[in-house]
Amino acid sequence: MTGRPSEPSLFEAEPAGSDGEAPLDRRVVRVLPDEPAISKTFDYLVPEAFGDQVRVGTRVRIALGPRRVGGWVVATDVVAPPDVALRPLAKLSGLGPTPELIELADWAAWRWAGRPASFLRTASPDRVVDRLPSPLHPGLSDTRAARGDRSRAAEAEAMGHGPRDPLPQPADGTYRLGDATVIREAFAAERAVLRLPPAVDVAAVAVQAASLGHALVLCPNQELVGTVTRRLRQAGVGVAVHPGGWAQGAAGATVVGTRATAWAPVGGLAAVVVVDEHDEAHAQERAPTWHAREVAIERARRAEVPCVLVSPCPSQEALRWGQGRLVVPSRSDERGGWPIVDVVDRRRDDPRTGLFPPALVKLLRDPGRRVVCVLNRTGRGRLLACTACGELARCEHCDAAVTLPEEGVLSCPRCGRTRPAVCLACGGLRLKILRQGVSRARDELEALVGEAVAEIAARTSPASSKEKDRTGAEDPRRGRGTRVVVGTEAALHQVDRADVVAFLDLDQELLAPRYRASEQALGLLARAARLLGGKAGRGRLLLQTRLPHHEVVQAVLHGDPARVAQAEADRRELLRFPPVTALAEVSGPAADVFVATLRALPAGRAVEVLGPADGRWLVRSPDHRILSDALAATPRPPGRLRVAVDPLRV
DNA sequence: CGGACAAGCTGA
C-alpha cells in the first residue's frame, strides 16, 4: 500500500559543489509553477535582497515566458544546466509547504496519477504567511492547570477515568465506555485501527493523541471538527483549526480539520488520527482522487509517529493496513454503543403496503418521537407505468426508464432529456409510480401522520444554491421545525438528533451494484446510529428489508461490525477487488488511446485492463506500486482524460 | 497556461 516512485523524483537536485565547480557567487533554486498544465520545473537566480528567506517550500512568483506565475521552490542549491540563461525570482510570496510536504506531494502525484502542483496548492496557506507565530503548548499542559479543575475533569472523563456511571447516558447524550483503556492502548504501537461504536465520543481519541504532543486530527466533516476542537480545548490542548490556523499549525499546535488538513503543516508532529476513516468524505471526488486516510498513513510513516484510524466500521483498507492491530472495546461496551435495531422483515408483506407498513406507522404516530425516514431516491418517482395501457415510461431517445423529478415532467437519467408526462404508447396522461422517491414519500407521510413533514435532499450544485439565495428561498436545513422528516441520506447529515431513524428501503443500499455496497450501507447505518445514541437511550433504528439475514443487518443488530468485515474480506479476495488489488478508472474522450498504450506495457509492468463499459475502463494491478508505475509510464494523449485511482463507485 | 511558430487549407 505504501510505496515510492520508482522513477527518480522530479525534485531531486544535485547539491551544488558536489562535483567541484559550484558558482559561489550566485544561488539558484528550482521552482515548480503553480499552473495545472505545467509539470516541469524551472531554475531561477535568487536575488541578493531575498537574503536567506528562500527555502524549499517558499511561495514565489516567477517570470515564465511572457507572463508571471506563482510557484513553489522545490529545491535549493541547484546546479543549473550550463546552457540556459537564468532569470531572477520575481517576488517572494510568503511561506509554503514544508520540505516533507513537498516530498509527500511528489509521492501523492505518483500514487494518484495527478500533478504535484494540485497537492502543493492544498498544502499551501490560503493567504500570504510571512512569519510563524510561537508554537502552542503541546498536549495537556499548564494552561489546563490555570483553567482549574473543570478541564481536569473533562480530561479524565475523556480518558475514560471519569466517574463510573453505569450505562445510562450522560446528560450530553454521549455514551461512555465502561473501560476506555482501549483508547490509550491504540497509541501504544506505530499503527492501530480503533473500532469504537457510533455513540462513543471520538474526541476522546484526539485528546489521547494530543497527550503525545502536537497531533494531526482528520475529520470527515465540519461538525466533527467543531466537536473535536471543543473537547481538545476543554482538555487544555492548544488547537489550530485548518485552514485558518495554517500558520499556527506550522509553528506547532494540534491541528484539526477536514480532508485537506491531511496537507497541513504540523510543527513537531507526534501523532496522526483519522476520525471515521471509513467515511467517503475523506476521499476527493475530483481527480486526483486522493484519500486523506492514505495520505495520513504515509505521512505518519515518514515522520515515524503513531497513526490511529478510528471508525465504528473500519474499512477493508484500514484493516489490511492495520495488519491485525485492531483495537476493540469489550463486546458489551461495543454492543452498548449501537442503538436498538428493529428489523422489519418485508418478505411476506403485501407489495401494495408500499413503504409504510403498520409497524412503521405506529412509530410515526407516536407524538413524542422525532423521526427521520431515509429513502435514497430523489424526486417523486424513479419508475413509472401508464395507468391506461401499463406500458413503462421510457426515454424516447435512449429507451432508459425515465424518472419523475417533479409533477408533470419526465426526465431521463441517462441522456438528461426531459418531456411532458405523457405515455408514448397510448397518449395516456396518468402515470402510476411503481418505485417512489422522497417527494412522493413525503406526501404520503403527511397523509399518514396528519402533520407537516419536511423533505431533505442534498444541497445541489453551488449554482442552484446561489439561485436559492437570490430568490430568497427557505433555509435548506428544513426539518428543524417538524417532528417527522424524510430525505435521502443527506437527511442524516443535516439532522443532529432523532429518536427513530427508519430506512424505508434498505435493500436498495444492500443490493446496490457497487463493490463497496455493504461497507457503504454499514457506514450509512453507523451515521444514523450517531443520531440515536446507544442502547441505553430510547433511540431506535428501524430497517425495512427483505434481506433480514444480510450481514449488514446482522452487524448492526448485534453491534458487531466484524460480521461485515469478514464477509467483505472473503468477497474482495474472491472478486479481486481492492484492497486485495489496486484499481483505477480511466474515462474521457482520450481514454481509448491512453488505455491502448497501457495494454501494450511489457510483461514486467503489465496491468489488467477491463472494459470499456459506459466509456470507462478499469485498470487493475496486484498492488499500487505496479498500478501507479504503469500510469506514470504511460504518456497522456492530447484531449480530456480522467484517471481515478481507487474509485469508490465501481 | 499562453505565446511563438510551423504546417496545412482557401481563395483569387
Added chain:
DNA sequence: CAGCTTGTCCGG
C-alpha cells in the same frame, strides 16, 4: 502567395 486556422512545442 497572403491570410487565416490548427497543432505542437516551450518556458529557466
